Amino acid sequence: MSDHYDVAVIGSGPGGYSAAIRSGQLGKSVICIEKCGKDQTPILGGTCLNVGCIPSKTLLDSSYEYFKAVNHASDHGIKIKGISFDLEQMLVRKEKVVEDLTKGVSGLFKLNKVNSLRGTAKIKKDLTIEVTDEEGSFKLISADNIILATGSKPVELDFAPTDQNIVITSKEALNIKQVPNEIIIIGSGAIGLEIGSIWSRLGSKVTLLEELEQLLPQADKQVSTAAMKIFKDQGLDIRLGTNIESVETKNEKVLIKCEEENLEADKLIVAAGRVPYFDDLLDENVDLLLDSNGSINVNPFCETNIKGLYAIGDIVRGPKLAHKASEEGIMVAENIAGLDSSLDYELIPFVIYTHPEIAWVGMNEGQVETLGIDYESASFPFSLNGRSLASRENQGFVKVIVDKTKDSLLGVHIIGTNASELIQQAIIAIETKLSAEKFGSLIFSHPTKSEAIKEAASLINSKAIHISNRKRKK
Numbered sequence: 001m002s003d004h005y006d007v008a009v010i011g012s013g014p015g016g017y018s019a020a021i022r023s024g025q026l027g028k029s030v031i032c033i034e035k036c037g038k039d040q041t042p043i044l045g046g047t048c049l050n051v052g053c054i055p056s057k058t059l060l061d062s063s064y065e066y067f068k069a070v071n072h073a074s075d076h077g078i079k080i081k082g083i084s085f086d087l088e089q090m091l092v093r094k095e096k097v098v099e100d101l102t103k104g105v106s107g108l109f110k111l112n113k114v115n116s117l118r119g120t121a122k123i124k125k126d127l128t129i130e131v132t133d134e135e136g137s138f139k140l141i142s143a144d145n146i147i148l149a150t151g152s153k154p155v156e157l158d159f160a161p162t163d164q165n166i167v168i169t170s171k172e173a174l175n176i177k178q179v180p181n182e183i184i185i186i187g188s189g190a191i192g193l194e195i196g197s198i199w200s201r202l203g204s205k206v207t208l209l210e211e212l213e214q215l216l217p218q219a220d221k222q223v224s225t226a227a228m229k230i231f232k233d234q235g236l237d238i239r240l241g242t243n244i245e246s247v248e249t250k251n252e253k254v255l256i257k258c259e260e261e262n263l264e265a266d267k268l269i270v271a272a273g274r275v276p277y278f279d280d281l282l283d284e285n286v287d288l289l290l291d292s293n294g295s296i297n298v299n300p301f302c303e304t305n306i307k308g309l310y311a312i313g314d315i316v317r318g319p320k321l322a323h324k325a326s327e328e329g330i331m332v333a334e335n336i337a338g339l340d341s342s343l344d345y346e347l348i349p350f351v352i353y354t355h356p357e358i359a360w361v362g363m364n365e366g367q368v369e370t371l372g373i374d375y376e377s378a379s380f381p382f383s384l385n386g387r388s389l390a391s392r393e394n395q396g397f398v399k400v401i402v403d404k405t406k407d408s409l410l411g412v413h414i415i416g417t418n419a420s421e422l423i424q425q426a427i428i429a430i431e432t433k434l435s436a437e438k439f440g441s442l443i444f445s446h447p448t449k450s451e452a453i454k455e456a457a458s459l460i461n462s463k464a465i466h467i468s469n470r471k472r473k474k
């Protein structure tokens with residue numbers, strides 16, 4: 001006999017836990033199965049809460065507090081003598097934040113009557129779920145609807161196998177106990193840049209090896225060019241177009257042979273992207289359709305080719321982002337409950353939590369050009385924004401891209417402090433089809449960094465106040 005539920009969710013990351021909570025709110029009987037945990041108790045929150053978004057942001061914030069105290073406090077007239085940091089305490093604080101948040105998800109499960117079960121789930125051909133615990137005993141679960149939310153794992157490179165000590169992934173890189181003298185990172189995407197920033201601020205010499213010829217190719221070119229310069233000034237050595245030939249560990253060091261030169265470091269962090277993770281999840285008779293890149297194939301509503309089986313988050317197409325995973329979880333839960341829910345995949349914001357932060361939503365200039373849209377773009381620098389100057393956070397700019405005939409916003413790109421927060425207003429503006437003129441005419445509080453977005457939008461119609469309205473040539 002199996003336990004039966006309306007909805008069974010496999011995986012408790014942001015996709016899975018959001019789907020489970022929303023299903024509970026909508027009156028469904030729901031169980032969430034999670035393989036990570038201690039004894040019988042699952043540790044909820046997935047990659048995001050345990051080894052991804054949250055621990056990385058906690059260490060980014062701790063390291064930036066230190067960096068600011070050392071480098072900028074004196075500009076504010078603050079004198080600090082003998083400043084140092086306690087890495088152990090930073091790591092303890094990180095663990096505490098993670099623990100509070102994962103326990104928070106357990107609390108939300110209770111509040112919304114979501115059952116949780118620790119164990120590794122496997123889907124059988126008849127779509128029953130076999131859950132195996134650490135001792136190897138089985139439990140069978142059946143459900144009218146199954147939501148797969150098993151996330152992703154780091155890309156493994158044949159020439160650089162990880163050993164959890166010297167050649168490591170982002171997971172171990174967020175738990176290094178002593179600041180390494182030299183770190184090399186393979187990959188200069190969001191994860192590589194964020195982890196590189198943490199250790200660079202704490203004193204490591206950080207080199208990022210990138211095989212592509214452009215930093216952050218998905219970002220607007222103007223933003224990635226500015227980012228490259230800023231990161232270089234910060235001491236991050238980003239080498240584009242690098243071809244690695246071999247990696248070897250010897251005497252607690254790693255030797256990296258590149259086409260161009262040989263490098264040596266104390267740690268090599270492999271941050272070359274992530275791939276969908278559903279190892280051993282499906283019995284071989286389950287005929288689930290996959291995409292050519294190995295993701296589980298789904299339609300815009302996250303339905304797989306098997307009725308009643310859904311897949312969300314990092315195991316399906318689209319960017320591997322926590323907010324995309326959770327919104328997909330909510331959409332699926334609502335549709336299972338008979339509501340009519342959908343997502344606008346064009347409006348997913350991207351953020352890189354370096355300093356300054358980088359954030360964007362909508363199309364970049366290259367994409368707009370390729371589509372042949374008659375557009376106009378304008379940029380407003382934070383160096384002309386009062387609040388940014390007051391806080392000494394005046395690097396970067398806001399760039400808006402606007403459809404010339406409709407005056408509607410097509411994309412907003414920000415490199416600057418608090419870009420992760422500022423970008424949300426662009427999402428609302430694009431979603432509600434606010435014209436650049438209307439956006440620019442809204443009353444924003446002064447002095448705020450948000451005024452830079454208002455001014456960038458105003459520039460489109462030559463109505464900016466704090467900068468020349470001369471048109472920028474395309």
Ligand code: FAD
Pocket residue numbers: 010011012013014015016033034035036045046047048049051052053054056119120121122149150151152170171191277278280281312313314315320321322323324325353
């Ligand atoms: P996951 O969060 O990966 O959760 C999947 C869960 O399924 C895991 O808990 C796993 O144990 C469980 N599971 C797997 N197989 C089984 C099984 N067979 N049975 C039971 N349970 C199973 N995204 C952002 O949006 N912002 C960020 O700032 C950000 N920072 C990141 C930093 C790092 C270092 C990393 C690695 C990732 C970061 N991400 C960030 C990406 C984000 O973590 C993922 O996009 C997000 O966690 C995906 O959510 P998910 O629900 O699809 O899967």
